[in-house]
Amino acid sequence: LAKTTQPISMDSYEGQEVNITCSHNNIATNDYITWYQQFPSQGPRFIIQGYKTKVTNEVASLFIPADRKSSTLSLPRVSLSDTAVYYCLARNTGKLIFGQGTTLQVKP
C-alpha cells in the first residue's frame, strides 16, 4: 500500500481557499486517491476521490498531476464548520489505511 504524507496541521481564515497537499511517491498504477474528513466525536466521512487530473464535486476539488506522486485537496471559501481532520489515502483493493491526517483550523 502506498504511504501518504501530508502536513500535520494548517490554519486558515473564513472565506479563504484552502489547499492541502498530500505526497504519495510510491503510488501504484491501480491506486485511487481518496480524501476523508473527520469532525470531533464522529467517524470519517468521504469527501472526494480521483485517479488523475481534476475532480470537482459540491464540497471540494482534487488535483492530481500527471505523475500522480502528489495530490491537492482544495476547499473553496472555508467556514468555521470546515474545521476538521482531513485524511489522504491511496487505495486499490478496498482496504482503507489512514495516516495521521491534516488538522485544519479555520479562524473567524
Add this chain to the structure above:
Amino acid sequence: DARVTQTPRHKVTEMGQEVTMRCQPILGHNTVFWYRQTMMQGLELLAYFRNRAPLDDSGMPKDRFSAEMPDATLATLKIQPSEPRDSAVYFCASGAFSRHTEAFFGQGTRLTVV
C-alpha cells in the same frame, strides 16, 4: 437515510470483563471494516470483511480480540479480557466495494476500561 449503526455508543467496563461491540452495516454493502482510534495511534485498521469472510485481521491483537459477521446485517468485535489500554473509540464502516466507491462510517463506540 441509510447509515451504519453501532451499539453501544458508550461503554465503561472493568478490566478483565468481556466487551462486545456491534455494527449493522448499510443494507447491500458487502465490505465491513473495524477501526480503533486513539490520540496516540490515530485510526488503526483492526479487521475487514468482504461478503462476511475475514480478509485481513492483521491489525488485531489475536489473543484477546475477535471479529465476526454472523450474518450480512451484523458484525461484532469482541474483547476478552479487556484491558485499560483498549480504551479507545471503535468505528465500524461499510461499503459496496469496488475501488471506486466510498466507505460509510458509524458514529463509533467509545470504550473505557477502568
